[in-house]
Amino acid sequence: MEEQQHFDxxxxxxxxxxxxxxxxxxxxFNDINTIAGVDVAYNEQSSEVVGxxxxxxxxxxxxxxVQTSIEPISFPYIPxxxxxxxxxxxxxxxxxxxIVPDLIVCDGHGIAxxxxxxxxxxxxxxxxxxxxxxxxxxxxxxxxxxxxxxxxTSNLMDRAEIIGKVLRTQDNIKPVYVSIGHKxxxxxxxxxxxxxxxxxxxxETTRQADQLVNKTLKKHREKTYEKT
Numbered sequence: 001m002e003e004q005q006h007f008d009x010x011x012x013x014x015x016x017x018x019x020x021x022x023x024x025x026x027x028x029f030n031d032i033n034t035i036a037g038v039d040v041a042y043n044e045q046s047s048e049v050v051g052x053x054x055x056x057x058x059x060x061x062x063x064x065x066v067q068t069s070i071e072p073i074s075f076p077y078i079p080x081x082x083x084x085x086x087x088x089x090x091x092x093x094x095x096x097x098x099i100v101p102d103l104i105v106c107d108g109h110g111i112a113x114x115x116x117x118x119x120x121x122x123x124x125x126x127x128x129x130x131x132x133x134x135x136x137x138x139x140x141x142x143x144x145x146x147x148x149x150x151x152x153t154s155n156l157m158d159r160a161e162i163i164g165k166v167l168r169t170q171d172n173i174k175p176v177y178v179s180i181g182h183k184x185x186x187x188x189x190x191x192x193x194x195x196x197x198x199x200x201x202x203x204e205t206t207r208q209a210d211q212l213v214n215k216t217l218k219k220h221r222e223k224t225y226e227k228t
Contacts, residue, residue: 012081013115020117022125023110028183029102029130032058035196036101037205038093038123040086041213042073043221049073050220051089052213054205055099061196061204067096068216080114083122090123101129104181105196105205109133110189112156112164112179114140124182131181132189133164134203138177148172151194165190169197176202 035058041050048070055065069092075085086108109118110133118139124131138156143166146154150171156164156179164179167190178193180186196203202210 009078009081012078012084016081016083016115016117016122019125020111020115020121023117023121023180024183025111025180025185026183027130027185027188032102032130032192034058034064034099034101034103035192035205036094036104037107037203037207037209038090038104039107039206039209039213040089041217043217045221047073048220049085049089050213050217051086051091051093052209052216053090053093053097054208054212055097055101056205056208058102063208065097065099066208066212067093068212069093069096070216070220082108083117083119086119087122087126091126094127103184103192104129104131105193105203106131106133106181107136107206107209109135109139109177110164110179110181112139112141112158112177116163118179118181120179120181128182130183132184132192133177133179133181134189134193134206135177135179136202138166146175153190162186167193169194169201169203173201 051069069089106120110120120131120133141156141158143154146152152168154166166175168175
């Protein structure tokens with residue numbers, strides 16, 4: 001069983017490395033009128049995962065549409081391969097949308113990943129939609145300390161390669177970690193995250209998706225509890 005599990009893990013690592021070659025690191029989009037935020041949450045008691053997506057007006061940040069999906073966890077917990085757990089419910093939520101977003105911001109990493117294929121890359125390549133990774137914490141890499149003011153950045157480096165930007169979105173608060181997902185340059189990704197984080201540390205896309213996924217998970221747990 002252990003050999004089979006090890007083999008399966010190597011199989012998905014190979015798939016990840018192959019898909020990483022499809023990531024486009026330059027801007028390939030026209031006007032950005034709508035932006036989506038995505039997030040996932042787990043109900044470990046029922047072995048289910050919740051995927052949530054919120055679509056916002058790119059100028060006003062008004063929420064235009066929300067969709068969720070709750071389903072059984074379909075992939076084991078393997079560090080570095082989380083996107084294989086999280087993309088399926090996000091795709092199912094995405095497929096319910098009536099508004100196809102022009103850009104997606106993920107609560108996770110893009111190429112700032114050991115194999116340069118985090119959640120933002122996986123989702124972007126699968127949907128063929130421009131995607132940005134914006135992580136709350138660093139997955140890997142090193143960076144020089146950045147200034148304390150909003151808009152300050154520092155290169156996130158791994159083996160002499162720039163894999164992202166460390167960005168301070170508000171004065172004197174912890175930075176976020178921005179990286180390319182798909183069809184968006186790093187500079188453009190930083191510009192959008194800064195624009196979307198006009199009041200808080202996290203971009204409004206992430207805040208709205210996080211609130212939606214937690215609200216959905218809470219309601220689902222309450223219904224599950226009532227049935228038991």
